[in-house]
Amino acid sequence: MSNHQPLPAEMKSYTVWDKPTRLFHWINVMLVFALLIIGGVMMFRSELGISELSGKIGLKTLHVLIGYGFAINLLIRLVWGFVGNKYARFNHMFPNAHSKNELQAYQAEVAAGKNPQYLGHNPKGKFAVLAIMLLLVTIMSTGLIRAGTDIYYPPFGNSVQSYLAAPNVEPSSLKPYDATGIDTDKANSMKSMKGLAGKVHVYAVYLLMLLIVLHVFAVVYTEVKRQPGIISAMFSGKKLIQGQPKDE
Template sequence: MKTRNFKRVLVWELPVRIFHWLNVLALFVLTVTGFLIADPPALLSNAEATNLHTFGIVRSIHFISAYVFFFVMILRIYWAFVGNKFANWRAFWPFTKRHWANLKHVLKVDIMLLNDEEENIRNISIGHNTIATLSYIAMFFLALVMVFTGFGLYAGMSSWWLPRLFIWVPDMLGGDILTRQIHHISMWAFIFFAMVHVYLVFYHDWLEGRGEVSSMFGGYKFVCEDRMKKPEKVKSDKNKAAVPAD
């Protein structure tokens, strides 16, 4: 068996990891409180109705989490221009030969469950793979739908200028009921994405053993040194070896 050397590489910078876990927390709270708002449970109490603020607290937590989700998205967009190459917006541009080659590899590994060590070395991604990139692009636009519909529903009861920027959304979509339905369906899409995302992260962590899970805590992955060689350098070495000696 061929011995390979692995190098510890900082892939996910601290701001990216903070944005990730803030999003996880915000989406979890938004989902739980969203279910409660959509289908409020009956609360039995002998206290006066004017002294019960349970549902108001639930709605306040939902709105605060929505603000966290919104501002984290804005900061992540900013970091796409100032972060390292793994967080940069260019890493999410899928229309390159490298991305399409990686797409075939990921489909073989994730769907067909076919694993080849040599092919992994050639096509494995250090940052996001192509499937993850495409799904994150889709989730970004879905997040915009959540933001627009959510703030659109909230705008009528808010006095702050930020939510009121979206007051036109329900009218454009045909009213509050349809806007709420779109918001609710988008939530289920996020739940489905989260389930698949968690499964694939643990699957690749088990299959590749490069620290896929721990990288979102510490930022580091273990990358084969052969994979880190620049293609131009490898090509020039081959050409050099092909030249006959004088």
């Protein structure tokens, strides 16, 4: 009878995350945190002693300018989701018709003490990625609406000014948070839409914050317990996999 123990499967390096995907991820992290900080200051500006209108407009403008960077980065990623490498594409990152069965199989393997390895996202991660991406698009869309209705910034600002301007008033003369030259009836008709966009924007951000916390916890847990190297892979683009990956 042999006393030899079976050798562990060989570790193999795979190139997974291409450079544009990695750049999007880290740029997005920085911009989201910058927007959260400025947004928090905006919400608590009175408590922070920022009471003048110029301060309010200045914070809003800074938030919008950073938001443009966030929007451009996200739009590039949306395009890259169709033309990037296999693991950057949405048809590999997002759940599909087979995801329910894949998730059940994944959970069964984990429950049995196995350690399934994935080059891309595991079946649970795909649902999280979809939720985060939908929230990012929602935040971008509602943020651009509020940028146009609050301080008349592109892409909707000119149209909003033209709509709100009273007869014989030059639309470009309208100033943020100033009722001078504005058609009151039209301004009132916009309030519900503007308010809805603001509420969706804020609550989408709250939900994103929750998902960020859960995402960080899940990544650290997976790194420590199941698949070492997934954090470093978002810097290097390479994953070390032991055995046969499930999604090669």
